[in-house]
Amino acid sequence: MTVNKWMIKNGSFAVNGSEAGVVHGFMIVEDSRITYIGETLPAGEEETEAIDGKGLLFLPGLINTHGHAAMSLLRGHGDDLALQVWLQEKMWPMEAKFTSTDVYWGTSLSVLEMLKGGTTTFLDMYDHMDEVARVAEESGIRASLMRGAIGLCSEEEQRIKLAEAVTFARNWHGKADGRITTMMSPHAPYTCPPAFIEKFVQAAHDLDLPLHTHMSETIAEVEQNVRDYGLRPVAHLDKLGFFSRPSLVAHGVHLNDEEIALLAERGVAVSHNPGSNLKLASGVARVPELLRAGVTVSLGTDGPASNNNLDMFEEMRLAALIHKGVSGDPTAVPASEALRLATEYGAKSIGLKEVGALAAGNKADFIALDLNQAHFLPRTDLISHAVYSASAKDVAHVWVDGRQVVKNGECLTMDEERIKHEAQAAFEGLLSR
Amino acid sequence: MTVNKWMIKNGSFAVNGSEAGVVHGFMIVEDSRITYIGETLPAGEEETEAIDGKGLLFLPGLINTHGHAAMSLLRGHGDDLALQVWLQEKMWPMEAKFTSTDVYWGTSLSVLEMLKGGTTTFLDMYDHMDEVARVAEESGIRASLMRGAIGLCSEEEQRIKLAEAVTFARNWHGKADGRITTMMSPHAPYTCPPAFIEKFVQAAHDLDLPLHTHMSETIAEVEQNVRDYGLRPVAHLDKLGFFSRPSLVAHGVHLNDEEIALLAERGVAVSHNPGSNLKLASGVARVPELLRAGVTVSLGTDGPASNNNLDMFEEMRLAALIHKGVSGDPTAVPASEALRLATEYGAKSIGLKEVGALAAGNKADFIALDLNQAHFLPRTDLISHAVYSASAKDVAHVWVDGRQVVKNGECLTMDEERIKHEAQAAFEGLLSR
Numbered sequence: 001m002t003v004n005k006w007m008i009k010n011g012s013f014a015v016n017g018s019e020a021g022v023v024h025g026f027m028i029v030e031d032s033r034i035t036y037i038g039e040t041l042p043a044g045e046e047e048t049e050a051i052d053g054k055g056l057l058f059l060p061g062l063i064n065t066h067g068h069a070a071m072s073l074l075r076g077h078g079d080d081l082a083l084q085v086w087l088q089e090k091m092w093p094m095e096a097k098f099t100s101t102d103v104y105w106g107t108s109l110s111v112l113e114m115l116k117g118g119t120t121t122f123l124d125m126y127d128h129m130d131e132v133a134r135v136a137e138e139s140g141i142r143a144s145l146m147r148g149a150i151g152l153c154s155e156e157e158q159r160i161k162l163a164e165a166v167t168f169a170r171n172w173h174g175k176a177d178g179r180i181t182t183m184m185s186p187h188a189p190y191t192c193p194p195a196f197i198e199k200f201v202q203a204a205h206d207l208d209l210p211l212h213t214h215m216s217e218t219i220a221e222v223e224q225n226v227r228d229y230g231l232r233p234v235a236h237l238d239k240l241g242f243f244s245r246p247s248l249v250a251h252g253v254h255l256n257d258e259e260i261a262l263l264a265e266r267g268v269a270v271s272h273n274p275g276s277n278l279k280l281a282s283g284v285a286r287v288p289e290l291l292r293a294g295v296t297v298s299l300g301t302d303g304p305a306s307n308n309n310l311d312m313f314e315e316m317r318l319a320a321l322i323h324k325g326v327s328g329d330p331t332a333v334p335a336s337e338a339l340r341l342a343t344e345y346g347a348k349s350i351g352l353k354e355v356g357a358l359a360a361g362n363k364a365d366f367i368a369l370d371l372n373q374a375h376f377l378p379r380t381d382l383i384s385h386a387v388y389s390a391s392a393k394d395v396a397h398v399w400v401d402g403r404q405v406v407k408n409g410e411c412l413t414m415d416e417e418r419i420k421h422e423a424q425a426a427f428e429g430l431l432s433r
Numbered sequence: 434m435t436v437n438k439w440m441i442k443n444g445s446f447a448v449n450g451s452e453a454g455v456v457h458g459f460m461i462v463e464d465s466r467i468t469y470i471g472e473t474l475p476a477g478e479e480e481t482e483a484i485d486g487k488g489l490l491f492l493p494g495l496i497n498t499h500g501h502a503a504m505s506l507l508r509g510h511g512d513d514l515a516l517q518v519w520l521q522e523k524m525w526p527m528e529a530k531f532t533s534t535d536v537y538w539g540t541s542l543s544v545l546e547m548l549k550g551g552t553t554t555f556l557d558m559y560d561h562m563d564e565v566a567r568v569a570e571e572s573g574i575r576a577s578l579m580r581g582a583i584g585l586c587s588e589e590e591q592r593i594k595l596a597e598a599v600t601f602a603r604n605w606h607g608k609a610d611g612r613i614t615t616m617m618s619p620h621a622p623y624t625c626p627p628a629f630i631e632k633f634v635q636a637a638h639d640l641d642l643p644l645h646t647h648m649s650e651t652i653a654e655v656e657q658n659v660r661d662y663g664l665r666p667v668a669h670l671d672k673l674g675f676f677s678r679p680s681l682v683a684h685g686v687h688l689n690d691e692e693i694a695l696l697a698e699r700g701v702a703v704s705h706n707p708g709s710n711l712k713l714a715s716g717v718a719r720v721p722e723l724l725r726a727g728v729t730v731s732l733g734t735d736g737p738a739s740n741n742n743l744d745m746f747e748e749m750r751l752a753a754l755i756h757k758g759v760s761g762d763p764t765a766v767p768a769s770e771a772l773r774l775a776t777e778y779g780a781k782s783i784g785l786k787e788v789g790a791l792a793a794g795n796k797a798d799f800i801a802l803d804l805n806q807a808h809f810l811p812r813t814d815l816i817s818h819a820v821y822s823a824s825a826k827d828v829a830h831v832w833v834d835g836r837q838v839v840k841n842g843e844c845l846t847m848d849e850e851r852i853k854h855e856a857q858a859a860f861e862g863l864l865s866r
Binding site: 072073074075076077079080081082083086109110112113116275277278279280281282283284304307308309310311314317318320321322324325326327328329330331332334335372374375377378379380381382384385388389391392393394416419420423424426427428 | 505506507508509510512513514515516519542543545546549708710711712713714715716717737740741742743744747750751753754755757758759760761762763764765767768805807808810811812813814815817818821822824825826827849852853856857859860861
């Protein structure tokens with residue numbers, strides 16, 4: 001089989017542990033993998049088929065570790081409302097009407113935005129997941145997918161949801177050249193009875209898959225857990241065996257010291273969603289403490305309706321900014337750490353070993369920022385520029401699994417005009433039904 | 434004299450007080466002013482020279498009410514450091530070397546970024562202000578300019594600085610077809626002896642100009658004020674007569690209830706700089722309380738070295754997000770209010786009566802966002818999209834004083850490539866001197 005080998009010259013590559021965080025020089029890609037990064041070419045290697053990387057900063061593709069992509073259809077449909085009003089009057093009545101077609105176009109809209117903005121891997125917890133997997137397969141993005149199940153229903157409905165979750169996870173794990181992996185995901189401790197959660201834990205063991213759930217997003221939810229089960233959510237999930245599997249919890253806003261210590265001990269990862277947590281007034285997660293305790297913290301946008309975009313540069317910047325402002329420590333979550341949250345720790349959070357860093361041997365998931373812009377001058381600290389000055393719109397090129405999916409800001413794998421048209425039509429359909 | 438009259442058709446115009454915050458239809462501009470906005474053309478008016486506004490959202494130009502534009506030359510030159518280390522080891526030694534040429538190119542870099550990002554008016558407090566005024570004059574931006582004076586020096590040097598400030602304010606006020614206005618600006622209570630501040634207050638009375646200063650940015654500064662003068666900064670400035678003039682204070686992070694009440698009573702405006710306050714770990718200003726008390730709050734980026742970009746959409750979004758997250762109230766600073774902070778209240782903060790809103794009779798300072806993008810779909814609440822989903826890079830066109838200065842993302846009035854080159858050279862010059 002012929003190997004598709006090509007290289008980038010004159011590039012600036014964000015390489016962990018390098019001086020100033022950046023290596024200037026060459027990167028070689030063979031098929032789906034990075035095989036070399038260095039200042040000079042290896043002996044015997046010639047400059048062939050070299051893309052000129054001058055004026056570009058190459059970063060690992062960004063990894064969005066929590067979201068509900070199809071909710072893009074509800075972007076701006078009710079903002080600045082009290083949480084229960086927003087959920088009960090705006091989100092839930094519309095979501096109840098979502099068909100698989102709605103999920104397909106809503107997810108397409110989000111994946112289009114994510115790819116163009118430099119996100120190369122996204123986690124999605126929703127319903128009609130076959131549609132989400134189809135979008136991932138077709139678009140070329142990498143995805144960690146799961147049927148999120150709310151257990152506030154009859155046992156029969158619970159059984160159906162669990163079966164759907166298992167079938168989806170089994171059918172799609174490792175598909176699309178390995179770009180799709182799956183997880184098991186009961187929605188949250190406050191929406192799932194303990195026995196229902198335990199069934200997901202058992203299924204995760206049976207399928208050898210990781211677990212994902214929402215946890216400790218709001219104070220009300222923590223208090224309810226204590227009322228209902230006599231335990232805070234971390235102890236509650238621990239008791240149900242949740243952390244006996246590799247697991248990722250979304251939000252983790254309201255955690256005490258003991259809970260942080262337990263998450264660290266159990267190796268539980270936390271998806272920090274700063275934009276959503278602020279917008280929904282959930283609070284500010286204790287990220288510096290989590291990181292100090294050794295917890296793997298990654299970044300998620302959450303659904304587009306509570307964000308309201310899928311710009312992972314914004315989440316990086318929020319993570320770098322808010323913990324300084326709230327803690328009073330200007331050294332909290334420095335730029336290089338914020339970039340790791342969005343890349344290396346993101347990969348670790350969802351159990352992907354070969355993405356999240358530019359390194360020989362890793363999968364070729366990477367992006368290029370156009371540095372030739374006023375807000376990236378002067379050329380001081382490029383990692384600082386990427387975190388404190390950049391936005392999704394600065395992404396010029398994106399590769400996933402060695403394949404270019406965005407070129408000069410245009411998505412090569414998705415029909416942008418059709419998606420925008422169909423997403424708008426889907427929203428209007430939801431309004432009219 | 435011939436009137437240059439033109440119109441936009443099929444546009445969506447953000448008009449305060451209109452249903453959903455937006456009027457769909459026509460806007461007419463004559464010379465430097467908006468003369469009409471409405472769903473249909475006025476009787477007798479014909480569609481001539483109409484620009485097609487389809488797919489564009491027209492907003493008032495954004496108003497950046499606090500900054501030091503030339504500090505773009507130090508963007509990324511030291512981040513994530515303790516405040517005193519950053520100032521003493523990174524900022525001040527470099528700033529001491531700034532020549533008027535450095536200020537010219539640094540300011541040009543910032544104005545280029547601001548214009549392209551939809552900022553039509555900026556406030557600048559710095560040194561070598563003639564250069565800043567030249568950039569404003571040439572670029573077509575509107576500006577509120579002032580020589581910021583630190584009084585920790587000999588009386589002779591103080592006299593020179595005050596004279597410079599007075600001369601600059603007198604020479605430039607009303608220049609560039611009225612686009613440039615000036616203020617008097619002692620740097621801060623902690624960097625200016627009381628007698629020095631009083632001289633600026635007197636000069637502001639003499640020249641009939643407003644006053645600007647930094648105030649209550651950090652806890653340390655408030656405590657020092659109490660130690661040195663027996664008063665917190667608000668009472669201290671009040672005692673010095675500062676608030677006897679129209680005045681704008683930057684930051685106002687650490688304010689107690691009495692201080693907020695006094696600012697409201699005296700009609701003092703506050704420039705809220707959320708990005709800078711977070712990055713420098715100064716804290717979170719009490720914006721919801723300030724607004725409730727009736728204080729005029731506007732938005733500023735502060736200098737690019739503590740931000741690190743000049744994207745006013747980011748400041749709007751931060752203002753809309755962080756006060757929800759910190760207060761626990763998801764209705765705090767809704768999108769429409771965040772937009773007003775960046776426009777209407779910005780104009781009020783710096784004493785401009787004819788900008789900050791799209792309205793007949795106002796100066797034609799406005800911008801157009803390209804709505805034909807995934808992150809602006811579906812078409813729900815366009816004001817929400819502008820605040821929660823947009824970034825500087827979504828700005829397609831910009832007009833100031835009736836003149837188009839940005840078209841399809843390109844600045845028509847500045848030489849972008851030259852500015853980028855000279856700004857990089859200026860930084861390298863500073864490093865090598």
